[in-house]
Amino acid sequence: MSKDELKIQKRKNEDDVVVDKKKHKKDKKDRKSKKDKRDKKEKKSKKHDETETVDEATEENSTPVSVNSNGSYTQSDDLTNVPQSEIDTFYEENEVTVDDNGSSKLRPLLSFNHVKLNKKIQDEISKFPKPTPIQSVSWPYLLTGRDVIGVAETGSGKTFAFGVPAINNLVDANGQLKYKKGIQVLVISPTRELASQTFDNLVILTDKLGLHCCCVYGGVPKDPQRTQLKVSQVVVATPGRLLDLLQEGSVDLSNVNYLVLDEADRMLEKGFEEDIKNIIRETASVGRQTLMFTATWPKEVRELASTFMERPVKVSIGNRDELTANKRITQIVEVIDPFKKDRKLLDLLKKYHSGPKKDEKVLIFALYKKEASRVERNLQYNGYQVAAIHGDLSQQQRTQALNEFKSGKCNLLLATDVAARGLDIPNVKTVINLTFPLTVEDYVHRIGRTGRAGQTGTAHTLFTEQEKHLAGGLVNILNGANQPVPEELKKFGTHTKKKEHSAYGAFFKNVDMNAKPKKITFD
Numbered sequence: 001m002s003k004d005e006l007k008i009q010k011r012k013n014e015d016d017v018v019v020d021k022k023k024h025k026k027d028k029k030d031r032k033s034k035k036d037k038r039d040k041k042e043k044k045s046k047k048h049d050e051t052e053t054v055d056e057a058t059e060e061n062s063t064p065v066s067v068n069s070n071g072s073y074t075q076s077d078d079l080t081n082v083p084q085s086e087i088d089t090f091y092e093e094n095e096v097t098v099d100d101n102g103s104s105k106l107r108p109l110l111s112f113n114h115v116k117l118n119k120k121i122q123d124e125i126s127k128f129p130k131p132t133p134i135q136s137v138s139w140p141y142l143l144t145g146r147d148v149i150g151v152a153e154t155g156s157g158k159t160f161a162f163g164v165p166a167i168n169n170l171v172d173a174n175g176q177l178k179y180k181k182g183i184q185v186l187v188i189s190p191t192r193e194l195a196s197q198t199f200d201n202l203v204i205l206t207d208k209l210g211l212h213c214c215c216v217y218g219g220v221p222k223d224p225q226r227t228q229l230k231v232s233q234v235v236v237a238t239p240g241r242l243l244d245l246l247q248e249g250s251v252d253l254s255n256v257n258y259l260v261l262d263e264a265d266r267m268l269e270k271g272f273e274e275d276i277k278n279i280i281r282e283t284a285s286v287g288r289q290t291l292m293f294t295a296t297w298p299k300e301v302r303e304l305a306s307t308f309m310e311r312p313v314k315v316s317i318g319n320r321d322e323l324t325a326n327k328r329i330t331q332i333v334e335v336i337d338p339f340k341k342d343r344k345l346l347d348l349l350k351k352y353h354s355g356p357k358k359d360e361k362v363l364i365f366a367l368y369k370k371e372a373s374r375v376e377r378n379l380q381y382n383g384y385q386v387a388a389i390h391g392d393l394s395q396q397q398r399t400q401a402l403n404e405f406k407s408g409k410c411n412l413l414l415a416t417d418v419a420a421r422g423l424d425i426p427n428v429k430t431v432i433n434l435t436f437p438l439t440v441e442d443y444v445h446r447i448g449r450t451g452r453a454g455q456t457g458t459a460h461t462l463f464t465e466q467e468k469h470l471a472g473g474l475v476n477i478l479n480g481a482n483q484p485v486p487e488e489l490k491k492f493g494t495h496t497k498k499k500e501h502s503a504y505g506a507f508f509k510n511v512d513m514n515a516k517p518k519k520i521t522f523d
């Protein structure tokens with residue numbers, strides 16, 4: 001693009017921003033009036049029910065009562081008796097930050113005995129030695145009924161962090177369903193595979209309590225899903241199929257009062273944003289508890305997130321304001337000529353997937369499905385048995401590939417970013433990034449398929465000049481995890497390029513939405 005063309009393109013984008021500014025203002029106004037209405041309604045309903053009054057307790061040891069109809073949390077005596085020094089050590093060791101929006105600070109649970117959950121849930125979860133830090137810190141808030149943003153590294157137990165309170169809140173002290181009507185918990189996931197995995201985790205808990213959980217995603221017949229939706233209290237769904245079923249009137253979300261956006265930053269990106277708004281509109285607007293969980297929480301999505309939440313508590317484990325990777329993963333980055341990648345991949349497989357390591361699980365990421373298909377053929381030609389997951393395959397093929405990789409029937413998986421987030425595959429020893437992803441956030445999620453639940457792992461990344469605009473971000477991640485930074489990578493410059501906006505591309509800039517639009521003249 002010539003300099004002049006670039007200027008015109010920039011102006012065009014600024015024009016778009018101006019137009020969008022007006023839309024944004026209108027949206028903001030609509031949201032505000034909706035929020036005011038909601039507040040009024042809420043105040044009214046709170047007057048009617050004294051038990052739902054917020055107790056603005058401010059002391060760390062105080063016992064708050066419920067914030068909305070979901071909550072019923074009382075701090076146990078055991079937890080009250082823990083010396084403050086132990087709590088402080090826990091916060092420090094796990095780099096915990098709690099931004100509680102000016103309300104009560106609740107103590108983290110240092111053991112499963114520090115909280116009284118439904119007995120059957122407690123028994124199930126006690127198979128683990130103790131809560132992970134994100135579970136320790138977020139559960140008291142979630143059991144109280146608060147909106148929570150939970151940000152913690154990949155593989156740190158976020159599914160049960162939002163899942164255990166979700167199911168526990170559904171039943172009373174005797175294990176009886178509190179509210180009889182319809183779907184009350186909705187978890188939205190970006191991919192079919194992740195939705196299915198989350199379902200597998202939650203259904204263990206709902207089965208124990210005699211409740212129903214179902215999973216709704218595309219690429220498979222709708223009829224069984226329609227039937228399941230009629231009897232389920234808990235639903236895990238991908239946005240596309242859920243909207244489809246909403247539009248045809250097969251699902252009623254008006255009783256949903258516990259809503260989770262898993263991989264929340266992904267769900268709030270352009271592309272998903274409209275779907276998410278349309279889904280949330282259908283859920284209970286009064287007293288709904290809204291949760292956002294993720295390992296990466298870029299600034300770009302935070303404002304939008306706040307429009308769906310009421311005074312959320314933000315819980316971060318590790319320094320999550322900066323983009324950081326799981327520190328138990330050894331990260332190796334090699335800068336290479338793009339034409340040498342195929343040869344290099346075969347060398348890497350010799351290193352990580354042959355001899356004594358031939359049964360170790362290796363996950364290879366390509367960027368596009370065409371690339372994935374080509375590399376799959378190339379690996380097969382070279383004698384490797386490889387499973388593949390990408391958008392060109394049928395859902396049945398995708399599910400089969402993932403199952404074979406999980407079970408160890410096939411220990412080599414080639415995937416696009418459809419497998420980058422959330423998938424919890426046991427014992428993945430190595431992640432190879434054959435082509436670098438589009439964002440550094442995706443890099444953190446991809447490599448997070450190894451080193452899960454306290455284990456270690458290796459991520460080997462091939463980086464080419466084509467991705468040099470992401471070099472600065474990658475250097476920061478490597479430095480943040482005390483990993484070596486290759487000299488060739490530094491040569492690309494360490495300045496961090498702003499994340500590209502999905503609509504305005506590299507020309508995106510944060511604009512003051514209240515400033516008057518400038519008149520743009522072309523010379």
Ligand SMILES: Nc1ncnc2c1ncn2[C@@H]1O[C@H](COP(=O)(O)OP(=O)(O)OP(=O)(O)O)[C@@H](O)[C@H]1O
Pocket residue numbers: 128129130131132135152153154155156157158159160294295421422423424448452453
């Ligand atoms: N308290 C616990 N102690 C030990 N392991 C746990 C605990 N809770 C959950 N796990 C296990 O940790 C693994 C990772 O959990 P999970 O998939 O929820 O991670 P995540 O934080 O959601 O990761 P990602 O960011 O990649 O989505 C799972 O195998 C899960 O069973």
